[in-house]
Amino acid sequence: xxxxxxxxxxxxxxxxxxxxxxxxxxxxxxxxxxxxxxxxxxxxxxxxxxxxxxxxxxxxxxxxxxxxxxxxxxxxxxxxxxxxxxxxxxxxxxxxxxxxxxxxxxxxxxxxxxxxxxxxxxxxxxxxxxxxxxxxxxxxxxxxxxxxxxxxxxxxxxxxxxxxxxxxxxxxxxxxxxxxxxxxxxxxxxxxxxxxxxxxxxxxxxxxxxxxxxxxxxxxxxxxxxxxxxxxxxxxxxxxxxxxxxxxxxxxxxxxxxxxxxxxxxxxxxxxxxxxxxxxxxxxxxxxxxxxxxxxxxxxxxxxxxxxxxxxxxxxxxxxxxxxxxxx
Amino acid sequence: xxxxxxxxxxxxxxxxxxxxxxxxxxxxxxxxxxxxxxxxxxxxxxxxxxxxxxxxxxxxxxxxxxxxxxxxxxxxxxxxxxxxxxxxxxxxxxxxxxxxxxxxxxxxxxxxxxxxxxxxxxxxxxxxxxxxxxxxxxxxxxxxxxxxxxxxxxxxxxxxxxxxxxxxxxxxxxxxxxxxxxxxxxxxxxxxxxxxxxxxxxxxxxxxxxxxxxxxxxxxxxxxxxxxxxxxxxxxxxxxxxxxxxxxxxxxxxxxxxxxxxxxxxxxxxxxxxxxxxxxxxxxxxxxxxxxxxxxxxxxxxxxxxxxxxxxxxxxxxxxxxxxxxxx
DNA sequence: GATCTTTGTGGAATCGATTCCACAAAGATT
DNA sequence: AATCTTTGTGGAATCGATTCCACAAAGATC
Numbered sequence: 001x002x003x004x005x006x007x008x009x010x011x012x013x014x015x016x017x018x019x020x021x022x023x024x025x026x027x028x029x030x031x032x033x034x035x036x037x038x039x040x041x042x043x044x045x046x047x048x049x050x051x052x053x054x055x056x057x058x059x060x061x062x063x064x065x066x067x068x069x070x071x072x073x074x075x076x077x078x079x080x081x082x083x084x085x086x087x088x089x090x091x092x093x094x095x096x097x098x099x100x101x102x103x104x105x106x107x108x109x110x111x112x113x114x115x116x117x118x119x120x121x122x123x124x125x126x127x128x129x130x131x132x133x134x135x136x137x138x139x140x141x142x143x144x145x146x147x148x149x150x151x152x153x154x155x156x157x158x159x160x161x162x163x164x165x166x167x168x169x170x171x172x173x174x175x176x177x178x179x180x181x182x183x184x185x186x187x188x189x190x191x192x193x194x195x196x197x198x199x200x201x202x203x204x205x206x207x208x209x210x211x212x213x214x215x216x217x218x219x220x221x222x223x224x225x226x227x228x229x230x231x232x233x234x235x236x237x238x239x240x241x242x243x244x245x246x247x248x249x250x251x252x253x254x255x256x257x258x259x260x261x262x263x264x265x266x267x268x269x270x271x272x273x274x275x276x277x278x279x280x281x282x283x284x285x286x287x288x289x290x291x292x293x294x295x296x297x298x299x300x301x302x303x304x305x306x307x308x309x310x311x312x313x314x315x316x317x318x319x320x321x322x323x324x325x326x327x328x
Numbered sequence: 329x330x331x332x333x334x335x336x337x338x339x340x341x342x343x344x345x346x347x348x349x350x351x352x353x354x355x356x357x358x359x360x361x362x363x364x365x366x367x368x369x370x371x372x373x374x375x376x377x378x379x380x381x382x383x384x385x386x387x388x389x390x391x392x393x394x395x396x397x398x399x400x401x402x403x404x405x406x407x408x409x410x411x412x413x414x415x416x417x418x419x420x421x422x423x424x425x426x427x428x429x430x431x432x433x434x435x436x437x438x439x440x441x442x443x444x445x446x447x448x449x450x451x452x453x454x455x456x457x458x459x460x461x462x463x464x465x466x467x468x469x470x471x472x473x474x475x476x477x478x479x480x481x482x483x484x485x486x487x488x489x490x491x492x493x494x495x496x497x498x499x500x501x502x503x504x505x506x507x508x509x510x511x512x513x514x515x516x517x518x519x520x521x522x523x524x525x526x527x528x529x530x531x532x533x534x535x536x537x538x539x540x541x542x543x544x545x546x547x548x549x550x551x552x553x554x555x556x557x558x559x560x561x562x563x564x565x566x567x568x569x570x571x572x573x574x575x576x577x578x579x580x581x582x583x584x585x586x587x588x589x590x591x592x593x594x595x596x597x598x599x600x601x602x603x604x605x606x607x608x609x610x611x612x613x614x615x616x617x618x619x620x621x622x623x624x625x626x627x628x629x630x631x632x633x634x635x636x637x638x639x640x641x642x643x644x645x646x647x648x649x650x651x652x653x654x655x656x
Numbered sequence: 657g658a659t660c661t662t663t664g665t666g667g668a669a670t671c672g673a674t675t676c677c678a679c680a681a682a683g684a685t686t
Numbered sequence: 687a688a689t690c691t692t693t694g695t696g697g698a699a700t701c702g703a704t705t706c707c708a709c710a711a712a713g714a715t716c
Contacts, residue, residue, distance in 0.1 A: 051672035379702035
């Protein structure tokens with residue numbers, strides 16, 4: 001491995017001077033600069049990043065903690081993050097918790113020890129213990145997808161999205177609307193979307209039967225199961241369903257089609273997330289585009305501004321776009 | 329930031345001894361070990377990884393280069409990689425090329441400078457120039473998804489998968505079979521799957537009309553377009569289609585349904601990749617499960633064995649599983 | 657009791673960069 | 687001509703770990 005010392009010797013200058021050339025700092029005569037650059041070029045020398053980080057306390061690496069990389073939301077966010085970060089010479093150190101909350105804590109420590117310059121959390125978990133730990137991390141940090149007091153975050157407007165979708169269904173003439181949600185420990189997806197739904201129903205003077213509300217676990221099968229429960233247990237059957245994710249909606253649709261319900265005539269259906277497939281299923285699914293890549297980009301900017309001590313917002317709420325298709 | 333020196337002073341021993349305790353190396357008396365461990369515990373000290381890497385030339389980081397993280401195949405592979413690597417204390421440094429071949433070269437250098445212990449390439453590109461560069465990298469390396477002479481790799485049996493699927497269609501009575509492929513510069517997906525198809529057709533004495541073969545670009549829309557071309561331009565219309573990815577198949581299916589073809593009665597359809605959605609579309613798609621997560625795990629093992637100078641295979645070809653559903 | 661091993665510990669060099677400080681030469685200012 | 691700035695360069699300390707080597711004490715072996 002070729003080092004700065006080798007370059008210095010070959011160019012007949014000191015390491016200091018080579019370092020100046022590389023980092024464009026301090027005074028270097030044009031002649032010496034040329035000479036050093038030529039040798040760097042010829043040898044293909046690249047400074048050892050560990051040595052540099054050790055000295056400068058900067059690693060140019062951002063740690064990203066996520067629950068899974070196998071669903072569209074986090075992978076879009078990572079794409080956005082990666083795009084923006086790489087523009088500034090940063091790379092991503094991936095920490096996949098596989099939905100294991102314990103690992104979230106472990107990875108926070110691990111990333112810190114690895115001297116990452118910042119951490120981005122694609123969050124599902126907002127328990128107070130975690131928030132407390134985050135506050136004490138003493139490292140630039142951004143959370144994506146959840147709101148949290150005192151934590152810099154990029155969030156979606158889950159509450160109003162749910163209200164808008166509910167209103168859309170009501171405007172289409174539906175009075176009996178069912179809801180497929182997820183656990184309320186997920187504040188954004190579980191709690192806020194449900195609250196938006198319930199508030200909009202109430203605002204329109206519409207009752208919600210207990211059995212119209214069912215819960216899934218983020219996958220397609222559980223959407224199907226939830227739909228089955230709604231159909232089976234409702235005293236009065238709803239005529240429309242709001243599912244909090246597209247996958248849940250697709251599961252519900254699958255159940256409905258297998259049982260010969262026509263969509264939207266017998267049952268209207270809406271999801272959230274603008275999954276790629278939502279356009280192509282039959283009928284195409286009404287959903288909401290959350291601009292996940294943009295969320296990633298914004299989060300990257302927030303992290304970079306923190307690192308470089310530039311001003312940054314404590315909180316960004318992204319807007320969204322309703323995509324109305326034939327499922328309503 | 330607390331360092332090994334602080335711990336040493338607090339425990340009244342030398343840095344050497346603290347290092348021995350941490351790394352479980354050399355002689356340390358039980359009494360001293362306890363004392364040092366207690367202080368490490370109390371202070372929450374964790375060694376600076378950069379300093380360690382600088383000295384030991386090991387970073388415990390594996391670089392992963394991939395064309396995109398937004399499709400199921402690479403994200404599954406990364407999940408498998410991450411699972412296996414984290415078991416051994418390794419983490420993943422992500423390098424997303426966004427399908428830009430130039431970036432592939434850049435990232436190879438960048439990852440090397442970052443002192444990663446190994447590189448995994450989730451490959452689309454096998455041009456000789458790249459292979460040459462890979463050989464000269466002088467760092468443990470594994471390629472996933474493509475075969476390449478002299479490069480350690482984990483590949484799928486693309487050729488036989490295509491033959492098997494073609495045979496399945498033939499056994500179902502189809503004689504006129506169309507093909508939706510991708511560019512043959514992608515050796516695995518483009519070239520080998522096409523060759524498997526053509527060879528199996530020929531082996532069965534079946535002719536393939538030129539217009540039955542169309543090309544897409546990995547997304548759903550292009551599958552739809554390809555299907556349209558087949559329908560529009562074929563002199564004799566095929567009765568079955570082999571698409572080299574599920575997304576292409578789903579695009580094709582979308583076109584067919586919009587144009588009132590019944591599947592499989594008017595047109596049978598098979599894909600490759602066992603995408604999550606393939607089970608839930610209507611009709612469920614016949615496809616092939618490639619065990620991408622396993623590929624990631626195997627690649628991780630290959631890399632780790634290389635790093636630790638243990639014996640390792642130069643080449644692993646994974647088996648696959650045909651999933652026959654109602655689309656044929 | 658002399659000699660050899662095993663056990664236990666620390667001093668100091670090392671990894672490869674950056675950066676503070678000293679110093680000299682050249683140019684500008686009086 | 688004396689003094690002050692600007693420009694250019696290098697020596698050496700530093701970042702925080704690991705590891706080679708030296709050395710001493712304790713046990714084992716004869």
